[in-house]
Amino acid sequence: MAAQIPCPRCGAFTDVEKVFCVRCGNRVIPLTRYDLTASDFIYLPDRDALESLKNLGPLSPIIDELVVKRYIRSALSRLSEEGERLSLSSELGSLLRECGLILGLESLPETYIIRSRSLTAFTFGSNKSQFLVLSSGLLRSLDRDELKAAIGHELGHIKCGHIKYHTLAEVLVRGVEYSLGVLGGALNMLSPAIRLMLLSWHRESEISADRAGLIAVGDSEKVVSLLRKLHRGFGGVGNSVGELFSTHPAYENRVKHILEYYGSEEYRRVRRKVERRLKLSKALSPICRFCRSSKPLTSLFCPSCGRSQL
DSSP, rough: OOOEEEEEEEEOOEEGGOOOOOOBBBSSSSTTTTTTOOGOOOOOOHHHHHHHHOTTHHHHHHIIIIIIIIHHHHHHHHHHHHHEOTTTTSSSHHHHHHHHHHHTOSSOEEEEEESSOOOOOEEEEOOOOEEEEHHHHHHSSSOOOHHHHOOOOOOHHHHTTTTHHHHHHHHHHHGGOOOOOOHHHHHTTTHHHHHHHHHHHHHHHHHHHHHHHHHOOOHHHHHHHHHHHHHHHOOOSSSGGGSSSGGGGHHHHHHHHHHHTTTTTHHHHHHHHHHHHHHHHSSSSSBOOTTTTBBTTTTSBBHHHHOBOO
């Protein structure tokens, strides 16, 4: 029987090897120096533009209180009626946990499946809580590796800290579809320059997320195949605002970027780091896998029984 530890967030006991709590998605094995960081793979224009958005100090409270929180409540209300919550102990939940381990997430997003023929995957939320939505059409149309790339893409948005600003972009571009009320008034406070900056950054952020999808699956052909299917199906990986070309780079440019990244030394360094982390998965645990005694998280040998954890 696998060793179990309590989740620091909800208290549920989880198998150490699962890394994430299957009840709440919180990480039960802390991040270490072996885990991937956003700076390992983020696209530099994305990083720079995101920093510029974060430096708009007065904008943040407005976004959080008047836009993001209200949008989240509205979206969750719809998902509770139209979607099905994904169990992290399911086969798809296992794939989500695998991608979360590879990308070094602190917690997994609350995930919902919606019935739709469209090929859709998107994330929304705030810095504190994130949500992932996958359509049934997407699940039917992709093979396992393509789905892994799609999930990796979405988790890449979370890893890079995109979610709050992506949610704002969703409301900005598709606001006409919602009954905005106070949201509309808050959005009117954003200058045209800030709106343009936000939507321009959104395109750069997709390149980082495509990289995360590649890192998750490790196969450039699967990422290209995924992008091709989404392009043909008029779906979108990323926030559903991606259905509008104004916020995503063109299909051909995304393929060009991902193939260039796949052939780069930068990607090879990331790949080596991921492979080392996966190799150390059984060793990076607070419990010895043999005698079940407590041990330092990153110790490769148990101080009690002396056995190697590799």
